[in-house]
Amino acid sequence: MKITIIGSAHPLRGGLATFNERLALALQEQGHDVVMYSFSLQYPSFLFPGKTQLTDEPAPENIKIHTAINSVNPLNWLSVGNRIKNERPDLILIKYWLPFMGPAFGTILRQVRKNRHTRVLCIVDNIIPHEKRPGDTAFTKYFVKTVDAFLTMSRDVLEDLKLFTTKPKVYHPHPLYDNYGPGVSKEEACRKLGVDSNKKYILFFGFIRKYKGLDILFEAMKDERIRAAGIELIVAGEYYGDQEMYEQLVVQYQIKNQLHLFTDFIPNSEVRYYFSAADLVVQPYRSATQSGITQIAYHFEKPMVVTNVGGLAEGVPDGKVGFVTEPYAKDIADAILKFYQPNALPALQENLLEEKRKYSWESFTKTLFSTVFNDQNKV
Numbered sequence: 001m002k003i004t005i006i007g008s009a010h011p012l013r014g015g016l017a018t019f020n021e022r023l024a025l026a027l028q029e030q031g032h033d034v035v036m037y038s039f040s041l042q043y044p045s046f047l048f049p050g051k052t053q054l055t056d057e058p059a060p061e062n063i064k065i066h067t068a069i070n071s072v073n074p075l076n077w078l079s080v081g082n083r084i085k086n087e088r089p090d091l092i093l094i095k096y097w098l099p100f101m102g103p104a105f106g107t108i109l110r111q112v113r114k115n116r117h118t119r120v121l122c123i124v125d126n127i128i129p130h131e132k133r134p135g136d137t138a139f140t141k142y143f144v145k146t147v148d149a150f151l152t153m154s155r156d157v158l159e160d161l162k163l164f165t166t167k168p169k170v171y172h173p174h175p176l177y178d179n180y181g182p183g184v185s186k187e188e189a190c191r192k193l194g195v196d197s198n199k200k201y202i203l204f205f206g207f208i209r210k211y212k213g214l215d216i217l218f219e220a221m222k223d224e225r226i227r228a229a230g231i232e233l234i235v236a237g238e239y240y241g242d243q244e245m246y247e248q249l250v251v252q253y254q255i256k257n258q259l260h261l262f263t264d265f266i267p268n269s270e271v272r273y274y275f276s277a278a279d280l281v282v283q284p285y286r287s288a289t290q291s292g293i294t295q296i297a298y299h300f301e302k303p304m305v306v307t308n309v310g311g312l313a314e315g316v317p318d319g320k321v322g323f324v325t326e327p328y329a330k331d332i333a334d335a336i337l338k339f340y341q342p343n344a345l346p347a348l349q350e351n352l353l354e355e356k357r358k359y360s361w362e363s364f365t366k367t368l369f370s371t372v373f374n375d376q377n378k379v
Contacts (some may be wrong), residue, residue, distance in 0.1 A: 002033045004084055004118075006069070006105065008096040009038035010059045012248045013265060014207070015292045016095060016125075021060050022179050023093065026361035028062070035064045035089075037080065041071055043100075057267050067120075071104050081111025088117050091372065094147075097125035102139030109146035121372040122147045126289050127160045130211045140164060149372040154290040154311030170371045173315060175364040176356065177295045180271040183326035189276035193234070195260055200231045202336060203278035205271075206293050207240045208263070213279050213284035215249055215306070219329035220284070226333055229340060234280075236274040275300040280322070280339050284332050298356045303348060305335045320351040 005024055009112040017038075024034045059065070065294070065328045068083075070076040084092070092112065094105060112118050122144075129136060141164060149168040152158040184190075190197035208214050214235065220226065221233055233255075239246070243263075250256050266274065274283070281297040281304045288310030295315075297304050304322035306312040318324040322345070323335040338344050 001090040002088070003027055003091045003093065004087070005034065005036045005091040005093045005336065006084075006108065007036075007038065008042060009036045009063070009065045010057075010187060012042055012265075013057075014037060018177065018179065019292065021063060022175075022177070022361070023365075024063050025060075025179075026175075026365055030365065032361075033037065035066065036085075037066050037068050037084065039071060040067050040076075041069075041073075041106075044072060057269060069104060069108070071101060074321060075104075076106065077104050077107035078111060081108040084108065085115045085118075087111045088115050090118065092118055092120045093123060093368070094120065095123050095125060096127070096140075096143065099129055099133070099139040099143075100141035101135040102141075104138075105142040106146050109143075113146065119372050120147045120149075120294060121368055122150050123368070124157055124161060127152075127157055130287060136367045146372060149374075151368050151371055154288075156310050157289045157315060166376065168371055170367060171349050172289050172364055172367040173359055174292060174295050175361045176299055176359040177292055178299045180275075180296065180299065183272055183276045183300045186277060186300070189273045191271045192194065192270075193260070193262070193277055194354055195232075195234070195277065197277075198304060200229065200340065201234050201260075201278045202231060202280045202282050202305075203274055204233065204235045204237070204282055204284070205266075205274060205296070206237045206291075208235070208237050208243075208246070210238045210242075211285060211287045213286045213327060214246060215369070216286070216327060216329050217282060217284040217332060218246070218249045218253055219257060219334040220257045223259050223330070223333040225337055227258065227311065229337060231340070232258050232260065232277060232338060234260045234262070235338075238265045239263055268299065271296065275302055280305060280336065282332065282336065283307065283312060284327060285309050285312060287328050290315070295359060298352065298359060301352045301356065303339065303345060305332065305339065307332070315355075317351070317355065319345065321345070321348065321355050326374045 007020045068080050092100045144164050153174040187197045281302050283306040285307050290311045304316050306316045307327040308324050313324045316322050325331040325335040
């Protein structure tokens with residue numbers, strides 16, 4: 001088929017771009033003709049608390065990317081929509097994660113649909129945003145009307161979606177992030193990061209935002225049992241919020257000597273070193289839908305501690321590949337300590353491999369095709 005993916009892509013950085021580019025490769029491997037439409041302007045500055053939206057890494061090979069969409073220019077939306085309309089793709093795949101994008105995406109798709117040919121499937125990260133703003137509901141409703149079918153990667157989001165539409169919708173777990181290259185030995189990873197490979201390390205990875213609960217994990221790190229066990233925390237990710245608050249907590253909890261902070265954006269080429277250095281990946285979120293961090297952990301075959309919020313527990317069978325706990329400092333500390341007990345997770349490696357096999361891109365694309373085309377699957 002002729003498929004257009006609308007959403008973030010190189011030179012934009014982050015999980016959205018990584019997902020879309022990996023999806024494009026999966027579809028091309030299946031023989032489809034794929035083109036991507038990304039942003040010339042993704043976020044105005046007030047919506048982007050990081051340092052830069054762009055990466056200096058090379059563009060992915062063999063993916064056609066048009067840097068075309070201006071998220072705040074209605075004339076641009078009409079122009080891009082007409083351009084895609086005239087290209088007559090069989091299918092548009094579009095990521096939705098923030099109501100701010102609703103007007104741009106909704107207008108583009110209204111233009112495209114005038115060709116009476118193109119079908120549209122939305123991959124929904126969030127339908128109700130983590131951080132609410134005026135206009136969220138109206139923007140989302142405007143967008144949802146232009147879509148034929150939806151795929152969510154969290155059962156919670158699937159339930160939220162029912163508040164907005166009765167159109168076909170399906171859940172499929174987030175597929176594997178397998179595009180970061182192979183892992184390396186703990187010794188090599190620690191040498192690269194400049195830390196002692198003989199120590200115990202847990203990892204917090206990804207943008208640092210309030211809902212992700214790094215402050216809760218900092219509180220867990222001051223637990224005397226964690227100190228006594230010699231467990232240290234690697235934080236790898238850029239601050240997307242009040243950096244000063246976290247710095248104050250480090251002083252307040254007296255945990256500076258237990259932390260290794262890498263708080264610049266982590267380029268894709270270096271992700272493997274952080275996961276390879278860690279014994280355990282911790283996601284101490286206050287709220288969540290799904291998390292791509294889980295799928296990176298599976299790629300590197302790392303056990304996890306996750307909080308029982310949103311869809312996190314769906315992907316981490318408790319007692320098999322890690323532990324599910326409540327989003328409180330003592331509970332998280334208990335789970336971390338439990339992991340380091342002998343035989344705390346019997347058959348851990350076998351279980352990680354078993355779970356990892358569930359998250360193939362082939363299964364993901366098969367589900368999205370069958371959803372958007374119903375019983376008239378054209379694939």
